[in-house]
Amino acid sequence: AQRVTQPEKLLSVFKGAPVELKCNYSYSGSPELFWYVQYSRQRLQLLLRHISRESIKGFTADLNKGETSFHLKKPFAQEEDSAMYYCALRAQGAQKLVFGQGTRLTINP
Amino acid sequence: KAGVTQTPRYLIKTRGQQVTLSCSPISGHRSVSWYQQTPGQGLQFLFEYFSETQRNKGNFPGRFSGRQFSNSRSEMNVSTLELGDSALYLCASSADSYGYTFGSGTRLTVV
Numbered sequence: 001a002q003r004v005t006q007p008e009k010l011l012s013v014f015k016g017a018p019v020e021l022k023c024n025y026s027y028s029g030s031p032e033l034f035w036y037v038q039y040s041r042q043r044l045q046l047l048l049r050h051i052s053r054e055s056i057k058g059f060t061a062d063l064n065k066g067e068t069s070f071h072l073k074k075p076f077a078q079e080e081d082s083a084m085y086y087c088a089l090r091a092q093g094a095q096k097l098v099f100g101q102g103t104r105l106t107i108n109p
Numbered sequence: 110k111a112g113v114t115q116t117p118r119y120l121i122k123t124r125g126q127q128v129t130l131s132c133s134p135i136s137g138h139r140s141v142s143w144y145q146q147t148p149g150q151g152l153q154f155l156f157e158y159f160s161e162t163q164r165n166k167g168n169f170p171g172r173f174s175g176r177q178f179s180n181s182r183s184e185m186n187v188s189t190l191e192l193g194d195s196a197l198y199l200c201a202s203s204a205d206s207y208g209y210t211f212g213s214g215t216r217l218t219v220v
Contacts, residue, residue, distance in 0.1 A: 034208075043112075044199065044211040086152065095165045096142060097201075097209065099152040 002027045004089050006100035013077050014108050021072040021103050023061075023087030032090040033063055033070040034097065039083045047085070048072070057081070077107045111135065113202050113212035121218045127188040130215045134181050134202030141183040142209065143175060146197040155198075158183055187217075195219045 003026040013019055025031060035047040047056055050063040050070060061072045070087060084104050088097040114133040122128050134141050143155040154167040158177035175185040181202075187194055197216050201209040 036211075043213045046208050046210070049208060088152075095140065095157040095159070096154040096167065097144075097152075098154070099144075101151045 002031070002089050002091050002098045004087050004098050004100035006085075006087055006103050008103045009101065010104050010106070012106045012108060015079055016076050019072075019074045019077045019081065019105065019107075021085050021087075021105065023070045023072065023100060025068050025070065025087075025089050027068075027089060027091055029092045031063075031092070033061070034088040034090070035059070035061055035070075035072050036086045036088060036099075037083050038086070044086070079107045079109060081105060082107045113200055113210050115198075115200050115212035115215050117215060118213065119216050119218075121220060122190050123220055124190055124192060126190050127186060128190060128217060129184055129186045130198055130200075130217070132183045132185075132200030132202075132212060134183070134200075135204075135210055138202035138204050138210075139181055140203040141177055141181060142201045142203070143183070143185050144199045144201065145169075146199055146214070147195075152199070155185065190219045192219050 005024045007022050033050040036044050037047045038044045048061050059074045063070050084102050086102045087100040116131045140159045142157040144152050146152050156175050157165045161177045172188045177183045195218050197214045199214045200212045203209045
């Protein structure tokens with residue numbers, strides 16, 4: 001079975017400070033990892049997927065298979081980054097996402 | 110292009126009733142998935158359809174069912190509603206299963 005753990009339910013940082021949202025997973029195969037974001041009153045949106053190795057809105061995430069982690073990072077937080085962030089895993093050959101419980105990020109001015 | 114459209118946006122039903130929710134995927138997307146979102150359980154997978162066939166099903170009772178039509182539109186049905194079925198139901202469509210685009214959801218309240 002697959003499991004995604006986001007250890008922080010709430011995270012608060014000041015504008016301009018670095019941000020790291022933690023995500024750990026449990027899966028014996030080769031996973032596909034995603035980060036989704038949900039801004040206030042908006043739908044869930046794909047932020048990153050590890051396959052593409054993109055940087056979106058200044059966020060990056062690296063898959064660390066040794067530590068089974070996929071932490072989301074941004075060097076300088078902005079107020080508009082305040083949102084709910086979900087880490088998700090898709091197992092090899094599966095057609096479903098397993099989500100973590102989410103981290104609510106608040107950027108203080 | 111139009112995104113994933115879910116109807117209705119809000120629904121209030123009484124215990125014991127049944128409900129049907131609708132999802133229109135992005136044009137060209139043949140995979141449609143459904144998720145239940147609650148404060149306690151978070152986002153949980155219900156089922157996924159591709160070309161009118163259910164390929165994967167989550168751990169939900171048989172009261173939860175779905176189907177997909179030839180135009181890729183999908184419906185999910187919940188029969189004999191219980192208070193615990195109150196949730197936000199999200200639909201997601203995908204062209205290649207690598208990225209899923211979510212709708213705004215249908216908020217179901219069971220009273």
